[in-house]
Amino acid sequence: MHVPIGIFGGTFDPPHISHTLAVLYALETGGLERIVVIPCFKHPLGKSASTFEHRLAMTRLAMEPIGERAIVSDIEARRDGASYTIDTVRSMIKEMPNAEISLIIGSDILKETRLWKDFAELEKMARIIVIPRPGGENPPAARFFLPDISSTEIRRRLKSGEDVLPFLSRRVLEYIRRHKLYQE
Numbered sequence: 001m002h003v004p005i006g007i008f009g010g011t012f013d014p015p016h017i018s019h020t021l022a023v024l025y026a027l028e029t030g031g032l033e034r035i036v037v038i039p040c041f042k043h044p045l046g047k048s049a050s051t052f053e054h055r056l057a058m059t060r061l062a063m064e065p066i067g068e069r070a071i072v073s074d075i076e077a078r079r080d081g082a083s084y085t086i087d088t089v090r091s092m093i094k095e096m097p098n099a100e101i102s103l104i105i106g107s108d109i110l111k112e113t114r115l116w117k118d119f120a121e122l123e124k125m126a127r128i129i130v131i132p133r134p135g136g137e138n139p140p141a142a143r144f145f146l147p148d149i150s151s152t153e154i155r156r157r158l159k160s161g162e163d164v165l166p167f168l169s170r171r172v173l174e175y176i177r178r179h180k181l182y183q184e
Helices: 017-029 052-068 087-093 107-115 119-125 151-160 170-178
Strands: 003-010 034-039 071-074 099-106 129-133
Touching: 003 017, 003 087, 017 034, 017 129, 034 052, 052 071, 052 170, 071 170, 087 099, 087 119, 099 107, 107 129, 107 151
Parallel strands: 003 034, 003 099, 034 071, 099 129
Antiparallel strands: none
16 A cells, blocks of 8 residues: 655755645645655755755754654755755665655745756656645635745845744744854
8 A cells, every 4th residue: 555655855954844834734735644854965956955954953943843744854854966846756665665655845946947858758757746836826816825935035034134934934043043053
């Protein structure tokens, strides 16, 4: 019997409320048993990020309210080289041979998939679940949109001392303050 499992990857620098809501939305509307949340270890498009260890810890804190249906994985840190989604999906299929894999992406990322390694093959390996995002390629009938929150904007606000609590969970914000992240 195949178990429907979602994969939700991202830089998560930092993970914010919209990331948590995306996982909840996909669980409730995508017919998924669980979602494996995967912080990117080495971004293939060269996006800068906090250390992987900090992003992994913050992602675990951000997903805590969902419970055991959201599993935060370090699978990309266990491989060498750039973190390509196709390679991550292949690794997940090996680790979970009874899983029916779905890849969860925000509609704002759809335009970037042409830059992804072997995206056509990826579409054959996994069902694609698209989460509507403001500014993304959304179907005309989309009724649900994640809050328009950007990790880049959160980092800017943290650096300038502005309020970020509406965008981050308290646990993630406490972690950021304790480790003095995003101050420079």
